[in-house]
Amino acid sequence: MKNKIFFSLFTAFIFLGCKTQITTIKQQTINNTPTKEHTIQSLLWVQNAAEYKALTYQAYNLAQLRLDQILANNDSEKPIAIVTDIDETLLDNSPYSGKQIELDENYTSDRWAEWVAEKKADAIPGALAFFKYAESKNVTVFYISNRSATQTKETIENLQLKGFPFADETHVLLKTKSSEKGSRRSVVNKTHEIVLLLGDNLSDFSSIFENSTTDKRNKNADSLHTSFGHKYIVLPNPMYGDWETKGIYEGNYNWTNAQKDSIRHKKTTSY
Numbered sequence: 626m627k628n629k630i631f632f633s634l635f636t637a638f639i640f641l642g643c644k645t646q647i648t649t650i651k652q653q654t655i656n657n658t659p660t661k662e663h664t665i666q667s668l669l670w671v672q673n674a675a676e677y678k679a680l681t682y683q684a685y686n687l688a689q690l691r692l693d694q695i696l697a698n699n700d701s702e703k704p705i706a707i708v709t710d711i712d713e714t715l716l717d718n719s720p721y722s723g724k725q726i727e728l729d730e731n732y733t734s735d736r737w738a739e740w741v742a743e744k745k746a747d748a749i750p751g752a753l754a755f756f757k758y759a760e761s762k763n764v765t766v767f768y769i770s771n772r773s774a775t776q777t778k779e780t781i782e783n784l785q786l787k788g789f790p791f792a793d794e795t796h797v798l799l800k801t802k803s804s805e806k807g808s809r810r811s812v813v814n815k816t817h818e819i820v821l822l823l824g825d826n827l828s829d830f831s832s833i834f835e836n837s838t839t840d841k842r843n844k845n846a847d848s849l850h851t852s853f854g855h856k857y858i859v860l861p862n863p864m865y866g867d868w869e870t871k872g873i874y875e876g877n878y879n880w881t882n883a884q885k886d887s888i889r890h891k892k893t894t895s896y
Protein backbone atom coordinates (compact mmCIF):
# COMPACT_ATOMS: atom_id res chain seq x y z
CA MET A 626 0.00 0.00 0.00
CA LYS A 627 2.78 2.35 1.01
CA ASN A 628 4.48 1.61 -2.31
CA LYS A 629 1.24 2.38 -4.23
CA ILE A 630 0.85 5.78 -2.56
CA PHE A 631 4.49 6.57 -3.18
CA PHE A 632 4.17 5.57 -6.86
CA SER A 633 1.05 7.73 -7.35
CA LEU A 634 2.69 10.75 -5.72
CA PHE A 635 5.83 10.21 -7.76
CA THR A 636 3.83 10.00 -11.04
CA ALA A 637 1.84 13.15 -10.17
CA PHE A 638 5.05 14.97 -9.36
CA ILE A 639 6.65 14.00 -12.70
CA PHE A 640 3.45 14.92 -14.60
CA LEU A 641 3.14 18.34 -12.95
CA GLY A 642 6.85 18.93 -13.44
CA CYS A 643 6.61 18.17 -17.18
CA LYS A 644 3.51 20.31 -17.56
CA THR A 645 5.24 23.25 -15.89
CA GLN A 646 8.26 22.77 -18.16
CA ILE A 647 6.10 22.67 -21.33
CA THR A 648 4.25 25.82 -20.20
CA THR A 649 7.57 27.53 -19.57
CA ILE A 650 8.92 26.61 -23.02
CA LYS A 651 5.69 27.86 -24.65
CA GLN A 652 5.94 31.14 -22.73
CA GLN A 653 9.55 31.55 -23.81
CA THR A 654 8.54 31.01 -27.44
CA ILE A 655 5.84 33.65 -27.16
CA ASN A 656 7.89 36.22 -25.25
CA ASN A 657 11.28 35.58 -26.79
CA THR A 658 10.64 34.86 -30.47
CA PRO A 659 13.97 34.73 -32.29
CA THR A 660 14.52 37.43 -34.92
CA LYS A 661 15.75 35.37 -37.86
CA GLU A 662 15.52 31.68 -36.95
CA HIS A 663 12.43 31.29 -39.17
CA THR A 664 14.57 32.02 -42.26
CA ILE A 665 16.87 29.02 -41.74
CA GLN A 666 14.95 26.69 -44.06
CA SER A 667 15.22 29.23 -46.92
CA LEU A 668 18.94 29.63 -46.30
CA LEU A 669 19.48 25.87 -46.15
CA TRP A 670 17.68 25.51 -49.47
CA VAL A 671 19.72 28.21 -51.23
CA GLN A 672 23.03 26.95 -49.85
CA ASN A 673 22.42 23.21 -50.15
CA ALA A 674 19.60 22.21 -52.47
CA ALA A 675 20.79 21.22 -55.93
CA GLU A 676 17.30 22.28 -57.00
CA TYR A 677 18.22 25.91 -56.26
CA LYS A 678 21.27 25.64 -58.49
CA ALA A 679 19.21 23.88 -61.18
CA LEU A 680 16.74 26.79 -61.13
CA THR A 681 19.46 29.43 -61.51
CA TYR A 682 20.98 27.47 -64.42
CA GLN A 683 17.50 27.20 -65.89
CA ALA A 684 16.99 30.97 -65.63
CA TYR A 685 20.30 31.74 -67.31
CA ASN A 686 19.85 29.09 -70.01
CA LEU A 687 16.50 30.69 -70.80
CA ALA A 688 18.08 34.15 -70.79
CA GLN A 689 20.62 32.99 -73.38
CA LEU A 690 17.93 31.39 -75.52
CA ARG A 691 15.91 34.61 -75.46
CA LEU A 692 18.99 36.71 -76.23
CA ASP A 693 19.73 34.56 -79.29
CA GLN A 694 16.12 35.00 -80.48
CA ILE A 695 16.27 38.76 -79.89
CA LEU A 696 19.58 39.10 -81.74
CA ALA A 697 18.23 37.10 -84.69
CA ASN A 698 15.30 39.52 -85.04
CA ASN A 699 16.91 42.75 -83.93
CA ASP A 700 15.91 45.85 -85.89
CA SER A 701 16.43 48.38 -83.10
CA GLU A 702 18.08 51.66 -84.07
CA LYS A 703 19.59 51.98 -80.63
CA PRO A 704 22.26 49.57 -79.33
CA ILE A 705 20.62 46.83 -77.30
CA ALA A 706 21.16 46.32 -73.58
CA ILE A 707 20.39 43.95 -70.74
CA VAL A 708 19.40 45.43 -67.39
CA THR A 709 20.13 43.25 -64.39
CA ASP A 710 19.80 43.44 -60.64
CA ILE A 711 22.88 42.32 -58.63
CA ASP A 712 22.01 40.77 -55.26
CA GLU A 713 20.54 37.26 -55.43
CA THR A 714 20.38 37.69 -59.21
CA LEU A 715 24.08 37.33 -60.04
CA LEU A 716 25.86 37.69 -56.68
CA ASP A 717 25.14 35.28 -53.82
CA ASN A 718 24.83 37.04 -50.47
CA SER A 719 23.51 34.03 -48.59
CA PRO A 720 26.49 34.17 -46.14
CA TYR A 721 25.09 37.54 -45.01
CA SER A 722 21.76 35.83 -44.29
CA GLY A 723 23.74 33.15 -42.43
CA LYS A 724 25.35 35.85 -40.28
CA GLN A 725 21.91 37.30 -39.47
CA ILE A 726 20.77 33.89 -38.19
CA GLU A 727 24.03 33.34 -36.28
CA LEU A 728 23.70 36.73 -34.54
CA ASP A 729 19.89 36.63 -34.53
CA GLU A 730 19.70 40.16 -35.88
CA ASN A 731 17.56 42.01 -38.40
CA TYR A 732 18.99 43.82 -41.41
CA THR A 733 21.24 46.69 -40.36
CA SER A 734 23.06 48.95 -42.79
CA ASP A 735 26.27 48.53 -40.76
CA ARG A 736 26.26 44.70 -40.91
CA TRP A 737 25.37 44.80 -44.62
CA ALA A 738 28.22 47.29 -45.24
CA GLU A 739 30.58 44.92 -43.37
CA TRP A 740 29.62 42.09 -45.77
CA VAL A 741 29.81 44.28 -48.91
CA ALA A 742 33.28 45.50 -47.88
CA GLU A 743 34.46 41.87 -47.80
CA LYS A 744 33.81 41.66 -51.59
CA LYS A 745 33.37 37.92 -51.11
CA ALA A 746 29.98 37.39 -52.75
CA ASP A 747 30.21 34.49 -55.22
CA ALA A 748 28.65 34.45 -58.67
CA ILE A 749 25.29 32.71 -58.83
CA PRO A 750 25.48 29.51 -60.94
CA GLY A 751 25.03 30.27 -64.64
CA ALA A 752 25.31 34.06 -64.27
CA LEU A 753 28.90 34.64 -65.29
CA ALA A 754 28.70 32.52 -68.44
CA PHE A 755 25.55 34.34 -69.54
CA PHE A 756 26.85 37.89 -69.08
CA LYS A 757 30.13 36.98 -70.78
CA TYR A 758 28.09 35.55 -73.64
CA ALA A 759 26.13 38.81 -73.89
CA GLU A 760 29.39 40.76 -74.02
CA SER A 761 30.70 38.46 -76.78
CA LYS A 762 27.57 39.35 -78.80
CA ASN A 763 28.19 43.10 -78.31
CA VAL A 764 25.23 43.45 -75.96
CA THR A 765 25.76 46.00 -73.20
CA VAL A 766 24.97 45.13 -69.58
CA PHE A 767 23.71 47.66 -67.02
CA TYR A 768 23.62 46.70 -63.35
CA ILE A 769 20.75 48.45 -61.55
CA SER A 770 20.90 47.60 -57.87
CA ASN A 771 19.61 49.04 -54.62
CA ARG A 772 22.95 48.73 -52.96
CA SER A 773 23.83 52.22 -51.72
CA ALA A 774 25.79 54.41 -54.16
CA THR A 775 28.31 54.80 -51.32
CA GLN A 776 29.17 51.12 -51.96
CA THR A 777 29.93 51.59 -55.66
CA LYS A 778 33.66 50.94 -55.30
CA GLU A 779 33.32 47.67 -53.34
CA THR A 780 30.48 46.48 -55.56
CA ILE A 781 32.43 47.09 -58.77
CA GLU A 782 35.47 45.37 -57.26
CA ASN A 783 33.40 42.34 -56.25
CA LEU A 784 31.93 42.12 -59.77
CA GLN A 785 35.39 42.48 -61.31
CA LEU A 786 36.89 39.85 -59.00
CA LYS A 787 34.26 37.41 -60.24
CA GLY A 788 34.89 38.37 -63.88
CA PHE A 789 31.61 40.15 -64.74
CA PRO A 790 31.80 42.39 -67.85
CA PHE A 791 30.91 46.11 -67.90
CA ALA A 792 31.73 46.35 -64.18
CA ASP A 793 32.48 50.07 -64.08
CA GLU A 794 30.89 53.34 -62.93
CA THR A 795 29.08 53.88 -66.24
CA HIS A 796 27.26 50.56 -66.08
CA VAL A 797 26.76 50.02 -62.33
CA LEU A 798 23.84 52.20 -61.24
CA LEU A 799 23.29 52.00 -57.49
CA LYS A 800 20.73 53.70 -55.25
CA THR A 801 21.25 57.40 -54.56
CA LYS A 802 17.95 58.58 -53.03
CA SER A 803 15.11 56.35 -54.11
CA SER A 804 14.99 52.57 -54.23
CA GLU A 805 12.57 52.92 -57.14
CA LYS A 806 14.41 51.53 -60.19
CA GLY A 807 12.19 52.93 -62.96
CA SER A 808 14.06 56.24 -63.16
CA ARG A 809 17.39 54.43 -63.61
CA ARG A 810 15.87 52.20 -66.30
CA SER A 811 14.70 55.40 -68.06
CA VAL A 812 18.27 56.71 -68.07
CA VAL A 813 19.46 53.51 -69.79
CA ASN A 814 16.53 53.66 -72.19
CA LYS A 815 17.66 57.04 -73.53
CA THR A 816 20.72 55.50 -75.17
CA HIS A 817 19.88 51.79 -75.38
CA GLU A 818 17.02 49.45 -76.19
CA ILE A 819 16.44 47.33 -73.08
CA VAL A 820 15.65 43.86 -74.41
CA LEU A 821 15.97 41.70 -71.30
CA LEU A 822 15.72 42.31 -67.56
CA LEU A 823 16.94 39.95 -64.83
CA GLY A 824 16.07 40.06 -61.14
CA ASP A 825 14.91 38.24 -58.03
CA ASN A 826 12.41 40.91 -56.97
CA LEU A 827 9.49 41.94 -59.17
CA SER A 828 10.33 45.65 -58.85
CA ASP A 829 13.52 44.77 -60.81
CA PHE A 830 11.24 44.47 -63.85
CA SER A 831 8.42 46.99 -63.65
CA SER A 832 7.40 49.96 -61.50
CA ILE A 833 3.91 48.49 -61.11
CA PHE A 834 5.39 46.25 -58.43
CA GLU A 835 6.70 49.16 -56.32
CA ASN A 836 4.97 49.58 -52.93
CA SER A 837 2.45 46.85 -53.59
CA THR A 838 0.57 44.57 -51.25
CA THR A 839 0.65 40.78 -51.60
CA ASP A 840 -2.70 40.89 -53.38
CA LYS A 841 -1.65 43.59 -55.88
CA ARG A 842 1.71 41.94 -56.49
CA ASN A 843 0.01 38.68 -57.36
CA LYS A 844 -2.59 40.35 -59.59
CA ASN A 845 0.15 42.28 -61.41
CA ALA A 846 2.19 39.08 -61.82
CA ASP A 847 -0.88 37.48 -63.39
CA SER A 848 -1.36 40.45 -65.72
CA LEU A 849 2.26 40.18 -66.90
CA HIS A 850 2.33 36.39 -67.12
CA THR A 851 3.49 36.36 -70.75
CA SER A 852 6.55 38.51 -69.88
CA PHE A 853 8.14 36.02 -67.47
CA GLY A 854 10.66 33.86 -69.26
CA HIS A 855 10.31 36.21 -72.23
CA LYS A 856 11.49 39.74 -71.42
CA TYR A 857 11.74 39.21 -67.66
CA ILE A 858 14.02 36.45 -66.31
CA VAL A 859 13.33 35.72 -62.63
CA LEU A 860 15.82 34.20 -60.18
CA PRO A 861 14.60 32.46 -57.00
CA ASN A 862 15.09 34.15 -53.63
CA PRO A 863 13.16 32.70 -50.69
CA MET A 864 15.39 34.48 -48.12
CA TYR A 865 14.11 38.07 -48.39
CA GLY A 866 12.49 40.58 -50.71
CA ASP A 867 9.49 42.83 -51.22
CA TRP A 868 7.31 39.71 -51.01
CA GLU A 869 8.21 39.70 -47.30
CA THR A 870 8.70 43.36 -46.28
CA LYS A 871 5.95 44.96 -48.37
CA GLY A 872 3.84 41.83 -48.76
CA ILE A 873 3.80 39.76 -45.58
CA TYR A 874 4.63 42.62 -43.17
CA GLU A 875 2.69 45.23 -45.21
CA GLY A 876 5.52 47.77 -45.21
CA ASN A 877 5.51 48.08 -41.40
CA TYR A 878 9.04 47.84 -40.04
CA ASN A 879 7.99 48.26 -36.39
CA TRP A 880 6.37 44.89 -35.65
CA THR A 881 7.85 43.03 -32.68
CA ASN A 882 9.24 39.55 -33.26
CA ALA A 883 6.16 38.04 -31.60
CA GLN A 884 3.84 40.09 -33.83
CA LYS A 885 5.78 39.03 -36.93
CA ASP A 886 5.53 35.41 -35.83
CA SER A 887 1.78 35.77 -35.41
CA ILE A 888 1.45 37.47 -38.85
CA ARG A 889 3.48 34.70 -40.50
CA HIS A 890 1.19 32.05 -39.03
CA LYS A 891 -1.96 33.98 -39.99
CA LYS A 892 -0.79 34.27 -43.59
CA THR A 893 -0.24 30.58 -44.14
CA THR A 894 -3.02 28.47 -45.64
CA SER A 895 -4.05 25.11 -44.31
CA TYR A 896 -7.12 23.03 -45.09
Ligand SMILES: [Mg+2]
Pocket residue numbers: 710711712713714824825826
Ligand atom coordinates in the same frame (compact mmCIF):
# COMPACT_ATOMS: atom_id res chain seq x y z
MG1 LIG B 1 18.13 41.35 -55.77
